[in-house]
Each structure stands twice: as structure tokens, then as C-alpha cells.
Amino acid sequence: MNRRQQRYGTLSAPQGDLALRYTSVRQRSMALVAPLSEADAQVQSMPDASPAKWHLAHTTWFFETFILERFERDFAPHHAAYRVLFNSYYQGVGDQHPRTQRGLVTRPSLDEVRGYRQAVDERMSALLRGGVNAEAAMLIELGLQHEQQHQELILTDIKHLLSCNPLRPVYRRQWPLARVAPVAAAWRVFDGGAVEIGHDSNGFAFDNESPRHAVLLRPYALTNRLVTHGEWLAFIADGGYCDARWWLAAGWDWVRANSIEAPAYWQRDGANWTSFTLHGRAPIDPHTPIVHVNYFEADAYANWRAAHDGQACRLPTEAEWEHAAQSVSQSVADGNFVDSGALHPMPISRAGESLMQMFGDVWEWTASAYAPYPGFQRWDGAVGEYNGKFMINQYVLRGGSCATPRDHIRASYRNFFPTDARWQFSGVRLAKDTVT
Numbered sequence: 001m002n003r004r005q006q007r008y009g010t011l012s013a014p015q016g017d018l019a020l021r022y023t024s025v026r027q028r029s030m031a032l033v034a035p036l037s038e039a040d041a042q043v044q045s046m047p048d049a050s051p052a053k054w055h056l057a058h059t060t061w062f063f064e065t066f067i068l069e070r071f072e073r074d075f076a077p078h079h080a081a082y083r084v085l086f087n088s089y090y091q092g093v094g095d096q097h098p099r100t101q102r103g104l105v106t107r108p109s110l111d112e113v114r115g116y117r118q119a120v121d122e123r124m125s126a127l128l129r130g131g132v133n134a135e136a137a138m139l140i141e142l143g144l145q146h147e148q149q150h151q152e153l154i155l156t157d158i159k160h161l162l163s164c165n166p167l168r169p170v171y172r173r174q175w176p177l178a179r180v181a182p183v184a185a186a187w188r189v190f191d192g193g194a195v196e197i198g199h200d201s202n203g204f205a206f207d208n209e210s211p212r213h214a215v216l217l218r219p220y221a222l223t224n225r226l227v228t229h230g231e232w233l234a235f236i237a238d239g240g241y242c243d244a245r246w247w248l249a250a251g252w253d254w255v256r257a258n259s260i261e262a263p264a265y266w267q268r269d270g271a272n273w274t275s276f277t278l279h280g281r282a283p284i285d286p287h288t289p290i291v292h293v294n295y296f297e298a299d300a301y302a303n304w305r306a307a308h309d310g311q312a313c314r315l316p317t318e319a320e321w322e323h324a325a326q327s328v329s330q331s332v333a334d335g336n337f338v339d340s341g342a343l344h345p346m347p348i349s350r351a352g353e354s355l356m357q358m359f360g361d362v363w364e365w366t367a368s369a370y371a372p373y374p375g376f377q378r379w380d381g382a383v384g385e386y387n388g389k390f391m392i393n394q395y396v397l398r399g400g401s402c403a404t405p406r407d408h409i410r411a412s413y414r415n416f417f418p419t420d421a422r423w424q425f426s427g428v429r430l431a432k433d434t435v436t
Contacts, residue, residue, distance in 0.1 A: 018128065018137060018140060018141065019125065019128040019129070021144060022121075022124060022125075022128065022140065022144060023121075023125075025144045025147050025148060026117070026121055026147070028151060028405070029055070029056060029059065029147060029150070029151055029154070030056075030114075030117070032052075032151055032154050032155065033052050033056060033154065035171055035172060036052055036158065036171075038109070038110045040052065040158065040161070040162075041053040041056075041110050042103065042106060042110070043103055043161055044100075044102050044103025044104075045103075045157070045160050045161040045164050046160060046423075047099065047100045048421065048423065049153075049156075049157035049160050049161065049423065050099075050102050050103075050153065050157055051102055051103050051105075051157075052154050052157065052158055053110050053113050054086070054102045054105070055150045055153060055154050055157070056113050056114070056117060057082070057085075057086045057108070057113045057116060057117075058086045058087075058088055058150065059143075059146065059147040059150050060086075060113075060116055060117045060120045061082060061083075061086035061087065062143050062146055062147070063120055063124055063140075063143050064077070064078060064082075064120050064123075065083065065087075065090075065093060066139055066142075066143065066382070066383060067124065067127070067136060067139055067140055067143060068120065068123055068124065068127065070136075070139075071127060071132060071136045072123060072127055078116055078119055078120060079108075079116070082116070084096060084097055085097050085105065089385065090382045090385050091382075091385065092381065092382030092384075092385060093382050124140075128140075138204075139383070141204050142204075142383065142386075145204060145206070145408065146386075148404075148405045148408040149408075151338070151403075151405060152338070152401070152403040152404050152405075152425075155171075155278065155338070155343065155403040156403060156423055156424050156425065157423075158171060158278075159171070159265075159276070159277075159278050159423075160423045162276075162278075163265055163276040168276070168280055168281050169280075170278075170279060170280040171278040171279070171343070172278055172279060172341075172343060173279055173280065174279055174341065174342070174343075182287050182347075183224070183225055183348045183351045183356070185223050185224065185225060185231075186223070186224045187221040187222070187223060187224070187432070188221060188222055188223070188224050188324070188354060188355055189219070189220075189221045189434055190217075190219065190220055190221065190222070190320070190323065190324055191219055192216075192217035192218050192219040192220055192323075193216070193217060194214055194215075194216055195214070195215060195216075195217055195319070195323045196212055196213065196214050196215075197212070197213065197215055197318075197319050197322045197323060197412065198210055198211055198212035198213055198373055198412055199212060199410075199412040200212055200412075203410075205410070205412060205413075206386065206387055206413075206414070207376070207377070207378055207379050207384075207386065207387055207388065208370075208372070208373075208376070208387040208388070208391075208414050209373075209412045209413065209414055210373065210376070210377075211373060211374075211375045211376070213373055213374050213375065215319045217317075217319060217320060217323060218433060218435060219433070219434040219435045220316070220320050220431055220432065220433055220434055221431065221432050221434050222316055222320065222321070222324050222355060222429060222430070222431050223429055223430045223431075224352075224354070224355055224356055225289075225348060225356045225357055225429075226289035226290070226345075226357045226361065226362060226364070226427050226428065226429050227289065227290050227301065227427065227428040227429065227430065228286060228287055228288060228289060228290060229275075229284050229285060229286050229287070229288050229289070229290050230286025230287060231290070231305075232263065232290045232293075232301065233273070233284065233286065235301055235304055235305075236261070236262060238304070238308070240300065240301065240304050241255060241260055241261045241262070242261075243304075245303070245307075246300040246301075246303040246304045246307075247296065247299075247300045247303075248296060248299060248300075250296070250419065251295075251296030251297075251299065251300060251419070254296055254420055255296070263275075263290065263291070263292045263293045263297065263422070264292035264293070264422045264423060265277075265292055266284070267281070269283075272284070277343070277344050278343040278344065279343070279344065285347065287347040287348075288344070288345045288346060288347050289345040289346075289357060289361050289362050289427045290345075290362075290427050290428060291344075291345050291361075291362050291425050291426065291427050292422050292423065292424075292425065292426065293365075293422055293426060293427065293428065294365075294417075294419060294420050294421055294422035294426065295365050295395045295417075295418075295419040295420075295421075296419055296420060297422070298315060298365040298426075298427075298428045299315060299365075299367075301428060302314050302315050302428070302430055305430065311432060312432060312433065313430045313431065313432045314367060314430070314431055314432060315365055315366055315367040315428070315430070315431060316364075316366055316367065316429065316430075316431035317366055317367050317368050317431075318366040318367075318368040318396045318398060318414065319368070320366075320431055321364065321366055321398045321399070321429075322398065322411055322412060324355060324358070325355075325358050325359070325398070325399070325411040326411050327354070327355075328354055328355050328358050334359075335357070335358075335359035335360025335361065335400065335406070335409075336357075336360040336361045336402050337359075337360045337400060337401075337402065337404050337405060337406040337409070338402065338403050338404060338405055338406070339405065339406045340402070342402055343402060343403065344402055345361040345362050345401075345402055345425070345427065346361060346402070357429075358399055359399050359400050359409055360399070360400050360401065360402060360404065360406075360409075361399075361401060361402055361425075361427070362399075362401050362402070362425050362426055362427030362428075363397035363398070363399060363400065363401050363415055363424060363425060363426045363427065364397060364398050364399045364426075364427060364428065364429045365395060365397055365426060365427070365428060366395065366396045366397065366398060367395075368395065368396045369394070369395060369396070370390070370391055370392075370394040370395060370396050370414070370416035371391055372388065372391055376388070390416065393418060393419075394416040394417060394418055394419075395416065395417065395418075395419060396414050396415065396416050397415040397416065397417060397424075397426055398413065398414070398415070399413075400413070401424070401425035401426075402425055403425050
């Protein structure tokens, strides 16, 4: 394997399958936007979110800019202005339209964006039919992985947008979702020691997952399941959002500055709580995993739980999480991903003997700051900006969510967000030391 292949990862499928995968991923994005009106696809509800129309155009821009511009004979841009308009943050490509003003771009229309996608898809199909070299194939796979990330963002961003509407609009009505099987929380113990984490070079991975390296872990334990809505209700009832003891200083400042009293999308209904979902507003299900909490909230809950239970529980490190996940990675297919259509965390349908819900349902906050692994190297060219330049002031989340495509996740996958972000499908699993 040459240096460039090593740094981009390796393909997990022949090039013929790559063309089929390209079509499948691109069609999936259009299916996610299908329930939206032109107005739904246009609006930007907050600076961290982007309009659905922008997501469709930006992912198309990625293929046009990084693949067609480089590998298509006699390349000509679909529209010269799109190079700036739909560039997200790639300084190596050139200027970008301000992120906070994406919702002001009423033109091109949604139909014109669909036309842009169709034109680029036709050109990409012709390129793939003619055969591409290994470097182009790897960049195409990167573009598909990138689009899958934006598929999750389409859902999280439209959820935030619809939640702002007092009419409580529904993206897709499908409620209730599943039978409830309450499962008692229990600890699963791991010996620790010298273990390896990071991508093993088998199949695609982002640059931040490499290189694989050894870490030394103290013996530890993880809870067999995720923290639930019911357990979070106990935290609220005990004054969790009103007691500075549990909070980091910055977290307590955030609580007070924003008058926070519950997770995102929660609303009081008399003596009870409801939550806004992509299926509309629904009663809190105490057995489903807690979701839409940020790092501050996750850490505060762990501190409260430690005092409440009389044992020093905490958030897991990302090395502990990955080491544990390696033992159950074969169960990825059993997780609740976007493919299920639930679009919401699910209760456990059947109890297992080991770790449950490690993949899917909610992204799990870890106690690890997002930083480069020892020996980390950015990819060559402008795509080297993909992950590395964000390795500051963020924390790592693991495992995927109910909005993540099933074939997008793996044990080594590192997601990352700022400590106050909670519009994503983020939740909590607890950890503890087993040797004092």
C-alpha cells in the first residue's frame, strides 16, 4: 500500500460496486428531502444548522470540485458561482459564502439544485463507466462518506427547524415506534491493559481515525445500556439543573445564561413532559435513551449519578469506549439507525448479555477532548482540511445514532462537537473505574 492509499484508507468494494453505491447514496439524500416543501428546504433555523437545499447542493459541489474538476476530461463548472456559494470551509478551494447566511440564498431554487445534482450525477456516472484510478476511487468514497454525514445533518437540522414552528409540524408520522422492554442497568467489566485503538486499515476511514496505536487502560466498566429518559427525569426532579455542584463552571454559566431546565425539545405539559420528535410532539417514553443533551449535561448527570448511587461513575474515555465496542462490533447490524425509519432512539426490544445499544440510537459523549492521535497525518490537498483543523475545543462522541446510515459507522469512528451542542442525537453511557 502506498503512502496516499494508506492515508485515504482502502476501498471495501470493487469499482463496479462503487458506481452502484454512488447511485444508492445520492438517491437516499433525495428521499430524505422528499417530505419537505420548498420553504422547509430553504430556511436556516440557527447558525449551526443549514438549509436542506444547501446540504443537497454542497454534497454535489464536493463531487464536482474534488473529483470532476480533477479527473473529468474537458471539465467545465456547472455554474461558476457555485464554487463559492456551496463551499463550506475549504480554504484551499477558495472563498466561501458566510455560513450564517446560507438561509438567505433563495436562488438557485430547489428545482435548480435538483437539476445541479442530476447534471453532476450524469457526469460522475460517465466518469465511473470509463474507469477511474485508485486515487479517484478513494476520493469518490470519501465523497460518499461525506454525503452520509450530511444525510444525518439534514435530519437534525430539519428537526430543529420544525421544532421552532408553533404548529408542531410532522416530518414523518410513525408513532408509537416499538414495544418497551425495560432493562435494568448493570455494569460490564473490562480488564484494561495495553490495547490498540484506531482504524485497522481494512476499508474506508477518515483521517482522524488513524494511525492505529496502543493505549494503556486501567480496569474499567461500562453500563450495559444507555441512560434513559426515565433516569433523566429523576435528575430533573432532584433539581439537577438547579444545583451548581454537578456542573463544570462553563456548564453552569450556560445553564444560567440560557435558563436551561431540561434537554432540548422538552416541553412541560401540566405535570408531565413531552418532547418534539420528527414524528411530532410526543409524551416522554421513560425507557428510551436520553437524547439531545450536550457535554455539559452529560457530565453533570454523571456527577449527580455518582453522588446519588454512592459510586464514582463518570463518562467513558473514547479509548475505553472503542476497546469495549471492539468486543461487540459484530452487532452493528442490530442497532437502530436511519435505515429503520424510526428517526428516534428506541427502547431495548430484547435484553442481551453484554453491551447493548453501542451502535445507533444516540451518539455517546465521551470524556475525551478531540485531539490528533500520535502520528496523525492530514490527507493531501484541500481534503486535508476535512478533520484536522477542528481538533480544538471539541469533545468526542462515539457509536452513531438513529439518524446515521447503518453502513457508515464502525468502532473506530470519531464524531466531535463543542460542549454546548445538543441539536444532534447525542446521549449518555456511564463508565467507572474498577480498581481504586
